[in-house]
Amino acid sequence: MKRFFTFIIKCCFWFVVFTVGLVVVYKFVPVFYTPLMLIRYAEDDSKTKSIKHSWVEFKDISVHLKKAVICSEDQKFLHHNGFDINAIEKAYKNNQKGKRIRGGSTISQQTAKNVFLWPNRSWLRKGLETYFTFLIELIWGKERILEVYLNSIEMGKGVYGAEAASQYWFKTTAKKLNNYQAAAIASILPNPRTYKANPATNYISKRKSWIVKQMNYYGPLKLPKKNVKNEK
Numbered sequence: 001m002k003r004f005f006t007f008i009i010k011c012c013f014w015f016v017v018f019t020v021g022l023v024v025v026y027k028f029v030p031v032f033y034t035p036l037m038l039i040r041y042a043e044d045d046s047k048t049k050s051i052k053h054s055w056v057e058f059k060d061i062s063v064h065l066k067k068a069v070i071c072s073e074d075q076k077f078l079h080h081n082g083f084d085i086n087a088i089e090k091a092y093k094n095n096q097k098g099k100r101i102r103g104g105s106t107i108s109q110q111t112a113k114n115v116f117l118w119p120n121r122s123w124l125r126k127g128l129e130t131y132f133t134f135l136i137e138l139i140w141g142k143e144r145i146l147e148v149y150l151n152s153i154e155m156g157k158g159v160y161g162a163e164a165a166s167q168y169w170f171k172t173t174a175k176k177l178n179n180y181q182a183a184a185i186a187s188i189l190p191n192p193r194t195y196k197a198n199p200a201t202n203y204i205s206k207r208k209s210w211i212v213k214q215m216n217y218y219g220p221l222k223l224p225k226k227n228v229k230n231e232k
Contacts (some may be wrong), residue, residue: 019116019131019132019135020135020139022116023132023135023136023139023140024139026115026140026148027139027140027144030055030151031055031115031148031151031152032053032055033051033053034114034115034152034160035114035115035116035117035118036113036114036118036119036152036154036160037051037053037160039118039119040154040158041158044158049158050158051158051160052156052158052159052160052164052167052168053151053159053160053161053163053164054161054163054164054167055151055161055163056151056161056162056163056174056175057147058143058146058147058150060163060173060174060175061147061150061162061163061174061175062162062174062175062176062177062178062182063221064177064178064179064181064182064183064215065150065162065174065177065182065185065186066146066150066221067182067215067218067221068179068182068183068185068186068211068215069107069146069149069150069153069186069189070107070146070218070221071186071211071214071215071218072183072186072187072189072207072211072214073106073107073110073186073189074106074107074108075214075218076106077106077107077108077142077146078142078222078223078224080106080108081137082106082108082109082133082134082136082137083106083108083109083130083133084104084106090104106133107145107146107149108133108136108137108145109129109130109133110149110153111133111136111145111148111149111152112129112132112133112135112136113125113129113132114149114152114153114154115132115148115152116128116132117129117132136148141224142223142224143223143224146223150162150174151163153189153192154189154192154193155168155169155185155188155189155192155197156168156169156188156192156193156196156197157192157193159192162174162177162185165185165197166181166185169181169184169185169196169197169198170184170197170198179212179215180208180212181197181198183207183208183209183211183212183215184197184198184200184204184208185197186211187200187204187207187208187211188204
């Protein structure tokens, strides 16, 4: 029994060492591939399957897209510690009633899931997601979390990240996206393999208009001063 507990303690210790080390590395190194990309690629049985992904620096992503994803996915992103308790409680209550709503997971949680974990829901994955969310909030900070999120999020079938999505949907670069193009991309994030940013359906057009209004209300994007200058 003593050997068993010693083994468990050692496993926990090396798990923490490995995961913290991985998070530290990704604070500085681009994330070129994620588990989600590989899982989606393996699931795709078409002959034309591919992974469209190009990493770009934070400064080379349009401020319109930064604001669009914050306004559509997590308006409290710059103010919470990785978890939006009110959104989680609301999602839980609605799920208990048999309803399903978006908004329980923050950008930080989505980033942790996309970069380190797998998409299927389970208590184990949710627990690990909480653990990695805590780590990236502590080690990366808001700018890096948003940079990794915008470079790794699924933005179409086989399309990952701002640069690939900009090229795929609008034949432009992530840096040159205007506010309506950015809002169109943000509007498909709830189901990027089904929705299309361009041409937009009536539903996506309505979501796009709502996101643009939220972006106008939001005002300048004020990231923490230690990370980057404020962006308009």
